Amino acid sequence: MEAGWRAVAILYNALMTGLVLSLVSRQSLLGGEAVAADFVFRHFRRQHLEKFLPGLEKLGLADQPPAIAAALYHFHSNALGGVKTEYFAESPTKAWVRYPPPRWIWRGAAVCGVPTSVNAAMLHGWHGHNGVSLNEPRLGFVCTGQITEGDPGLEGYYHLADAPLAENQRVRFVPDERMPRFDLATQPTLPTAEWPPERLARTHRAYAVEYLRSLTPTLQDLLGPAEGMAELARTARLIGLQYQEEVAGLLPGLGPLDLIAALLEAHGEAVERDGDSLIQTGWKTMAGVNLPDEAPAFDAWTALFGGMVSAADRFSKLEVKRSGPTARWRINSADPR
Numbered sequence: 068m069e070a071g072w073r074a075v076a077i078l079y080n081a082l083m084t085g086l087v088l089s090l091v092s093r094q095s096l097l098g099g100e101a102v103a104a105d106f107v108f109r110h111f112r113r114q115h116l117e118k119f120l121p122g123l124e125k126l127g128l129a130d131q132p133p134a135i136a137a138a139l140y141h142f143h144s145n146a147l148g149g150v151k152t153e154y155f156a157e158s159p160t161k162a163w164v165r166y167p168p169p170r171w172i173w174r175g176a177a178v179c180g181v182p183t184s185v186n187a188a189m190l191h192g193w194h195g196h197n198g199v200s201l202n203e204p205r206l207g208f209v210c211t212g213q214i215t216e217g218d219p220g221l222e223g224y225y226h227l228a229d230a231p232l233a234e235n236q237r238v239r240f241v242p243d244e245r246m247p248r249f250d251l252a253t254q255p256t257l258p259t260a261e262w263p264p265e266r267l268a269r270t271h272r273a274y275a276v277e278y279l280r281s282l283t284p285t286l287q288d289l290l291g292p293a294e295g296m297a298e299l300a301r302t303a304r305l306i307g308l309q310y311q312e313e314v315a316g317l318l319p320g321l322g323p324l325d326l327i328a329a330l331l332e333a334h335g336e337a338v339e340r341d342g343d344s345l346i347q348t349g350w351k352t353m354a355g356v357n358l359p360d361e362a363p364a365f366d367a368w369t370a371l372f373g374g375m376v377s378a379a380d381r382f383s384k385l386e387v388k389r390s391g392p393t394a395r396w397r398i399n400s401a402d403p404r
Contacts, residue, residue: 071330077275078314079279083275085308090264104184105188109288113281113284114277116200132227137162137198137257139155145166149267152164153246154255163247164224166220167220169328174188191237194225206235207226207237207239208238209223211246220249279368283368284357293362293363297367304371310375311379314375323379327375336349341395343394347394374384383401
């Protein structure tokens with residue numbers, strides 16, 4: 068199961084990155100960069116509102132000074148998701164967080180196609196709202212480096228100002244400051260540092276799946292259920308085509324349908340084999356997510372696996388028929404001769 072969790076994490080990391088690039092390039096008639104930035108802002112604001120305050124409690128940070136709590140939250144929560152992070156506290160009112168390369172969210176060469184405005188939208192969506200959620204209107208985030216500008220990672224610090232900050236002051240960009248050099252030996256740790264690889268893999272999976280759970284309703288709200296899910300389906304299929312070989316390598320020896328079964332089980336889905344089909348009951352992956360329209364969202368999700376099937380055999384097609392809470396997955400293999 069550990070390999071399945073790792074595979075799922077890889078797929079949704081790639082899906083999030085791919086979707087942003089799709090919006091930048093494919094929505095050009097609507098102002099692609101602006102659409103992508105709007106999506107990223109909404110996506111991270113949604114995640115912030117759902118995760119930040121409960122996460123502070125779970126991490127035992129609720130009693131820390133606001134700047135320390137905000138920086139430590141990003142340091143620990145991202146590290147648990149498999150993201151490289153660094154932390155440095157200068158004082159109770161100024162604490163740095165840094166995400167060194169390679170940046171998890173803009174994996175590989177994808178970073179070359181991400182506009183700086185889109186990268187900055189993430190900070191406005193999440194980092195700039197921490198003070199509001201903590202009921203500390205003086206808390207803001209000062210960004211001192213962005214990898215999309217050629218800086219060695221994303222970095223900045225939470226700082227308690229002398230007076231309440233207006234909305235447009237909660238995130239500032241100051242390119243001539245740098246986080247002090249840090250010592251890995253002095254970085255704060257959680258008990259999770261002693262977790263076995265299996266538990267860490269499961270946590271990485273959950274971290275990546277949360278991107279799917281957030282991006283899907285965000286995209287429906289932004290572009291509408293039909294257009295939004297068409298964009299998601301196209302991107303998901305491309306990710307399936309591109310990552311099938313890597314995912315199959317993590318789960319060797321499985322035929323296409325068995326590979327899908329293993330991935331669905333790694334999601335936590337209820338799946339049974341029925342002859343040449345898989346029967347899925349419910350959609351646990353999106354349980355509790357308020358979707359304006361679930362049907363096109365489910366179809367867009369299955370496009371990810373359809374891309375993998377086509378990559379394994381270009382004459383095969385994945386067919387998924389859903390009736391109520393039950394979905395039947397079947398691979399139709401056509402003989403080109």
